[in-house]
Amino acid sequence: MIFLGFGSNLGNREENMRTALRLLKIENKVQIQKVSSLYETEPVGFADQNPFLNAVAIITTDLAPEELIIHCLSVERQMGRVRETRWGPRNIDIDLLCYDNLFVQTELLTLPHPRMKERRFVLVPLLEVAGDIALPGDILVRKALADCPDHSSVVQIKPTGWEGQEIYDN
DSSP, X not given: OEXXXXXEOSSSHHHHHHHHHHHHTGGGSOEEEEXXXXXXXXXXXXXXXXXXXXXXXXXXXXXXXXXXXXXXXXXXXXXXXXXXXXXXXXXXXXXXXXXXXXXXXXXXXXXXXXXXXXXXXXXXXXXXHHOSOEETTTEEHHHHHHHOSOOOOEEEEEOTTTTOGGGTOO
């Protein structure tokens, strides 16, 4: 399975994430299979900023991992993402969390995402959409969540379906 993580803390956060999902589908490059509920979360890393909205999606694609991350970065740029401060405010962030059970280490991409198991804002929605699957390296999501050093707030604010049916339509 392929999992993408989404986050936004600038502007209309929910609409930013909905727009990112729609743009990922352009030219049928990505098919959205399932999207988690929407969670409001505390910022991690750089705390002096607005709360985030976060979600995780299961997707399918014919793109190779590096092609997929390039596509995700292109969507971020189309939406006006500016990278000024590491872990700083952003209108959209799209992370490639896992691509099947691949382990990849290149200049452009590390899989699985190197900090995924350290972030409740990823693990909580991941558990919702994927259940207690084994992550690459055979660690169950529920175990990763129990062992997570991050104790920040992750609060469901909209249930599955917030993204709208058009996200799934071709």
